[in-house]
Amino acid sequence: MFLNSILGASFILLFGSAIAGFSFQNNAHPASLSQEPWVAPAWADTLKSPFHEEPLTLAQGEELFTLYCASCHGDAGYGDGAAGGALGQKPANFHDTLVKKQTDGALFWKLSNGRGNMPPFKDVFEDEQKWQLVAYIRHLGKTE
Numbered sequence: 001m002f003l004n005s006i007l008g009a010s011f012i013l014l015f016g017s018a019i020a021g022f023s024f025q026n027n028a029h030p031a032s033l034s035q036e037p038w039v040a041p042a043w044a045d046t047l048k049s050p051f052h053e054e055p056l057t058l059a060q061g062e063e064l065f066t067l068y069c070a071s072c073h074g075d076a077g078y079g080d081g082a083a084g085g086a087l088g089q090k091p092a093n094f095h096d097t098l099v100k101k102q103t104d105g106a107l108f109w110k111l112s113n114g115r116g117n118m119p120p121f122k123d124v125f126e127d128e129q130k131w132q133l134v135a136y137i138r139h140l141g142k143t144e
């Protein structure tokens with residue numbers, strides 16, 4: 001009985017701090033609540049992929065995209081994924097000129113760092129995977 005209530009209490013604590021952590025994260029990025037343009041720092045434009053594009057690059061990018069990004073950005077990258085609809089800030093549409101005119105480095109920086117509802121993927125992927133994702137976003141932007 002005693003043990004039960006301890007377990008119950010720590011569950012509530014854990015759950016409570018998960019919620020607190022979530023709202024804290026949102027508060028920490030007030031810019032995400034307005035539709036302010038998201039600009040990567042200028043130095044990010046100088047980032048270049050050190051990896052050679054090979055036949056598998058796009059296939060690997062697509063696989064990662066389908067698993068980690070399509071729920072919000074949509075399978076074809078129009079920002080129309082099922083999970084995106086509930087967000088205050090709409091997920092980016094990769095067919096938009098605003099995205100297309102950015103450098104690879106800026107997109108790499110953004111998907112690494114995230115903002116508001118866009119999660120930071122810095123520690124989720126190896127650099128090579130992040131560049132595969134950039135290549136795949138580029139590919140989506142060229143398709144209709």
Ligand code: HEC
Nearest residue numbers: 032038068069072089090091092107110111115117118133
């Ligand atoms: C939980 C939903 C969600 C997931 C999952 C998600 N994104 Fe996003 N993404 C967003 C939102 C929302 C924005 C717009 C953020 C903003 O402008 O503040 C965004 C913006 C971006 C941008 C910036 C585009 C621009 O406008 O310059 C890139 C690049 C991006 N996402 C790539 C990815 C990649 C790659 C993945 C998967 C590895 C991914 N996102 C997964 C929600 C998501």
